[in-house]
Amino acid sequence: MMVYCQRCGSGMPGVAHFCSNCGAAMPPTPFYPVHPLVRPHVGRVIGGVCMALARAHGWDVVVIRIIAVLGLIFSSGLFGIAYLIAWVAIPEEPLPLPGAYPPSV
Numbered sequence: 540m541m542v543y544c545q546r547c548g549s550g551m552p553g554v555a556h557f558c559s560n561c562g563a564a565m566p567p568t569p570f571y572p573v574h575p576l577v578r579p580h581v582g583r584v585i586g587g588v589c590m591a592l593a594r595a596h597g598w599d600v601v602v603i604r605i606i607a608v609l610g611l612i613f614s615s616g617l618f619g620i621a622y623l624i625a626w627v628a629i630p631e632e633p634l635p636l637p638g639a640y641p642p643s644v
C-alpha cells in the first residue's frame with residue numbers, strides 16, 4: 540500500500556509518518572492495517588494465523604502465540620476451531636515476485 544504526500548506528491552510506504560522528500564507530515568491511516576492480513580510463508584508455526592494477525596496489526600507475534608496457546612488450553616478446543624476457521628478465512632500470502640516485495644494489494 541502506498542500513500543502520497545499531499546504537499547509534493549511523493550509516494551511512500553503506507554507506514555510512513557513523514558514525507559521522505561519534503562518532510563511534510565503524512566495523513567494518519569489508523570484504519571488501515573500496517574500489513575495486509577495474509578498468512579506468510581516465512582515464520583509461520585502451524586498455519587501462519589498468529590503471524591498474519593501480528594503483522595497486520597503490528598503486534599508482537601510471541602504475545603499472540605502465548606494468547607493462542609492459553610486460549611487453546613482454557614477453551615476446551617473451541618479456540619482450535621476458531622484457529623481452523625481463521626486458517627481457511629485468511630488468504631495465503633502471494634509468493635513474492637523478484638523485485639516486487641512488499642506485495643501491493
Ligand SMILES: [Zn+2]
Nearest residue numbers: 544547558561
Ligand atoms: Zn512531500
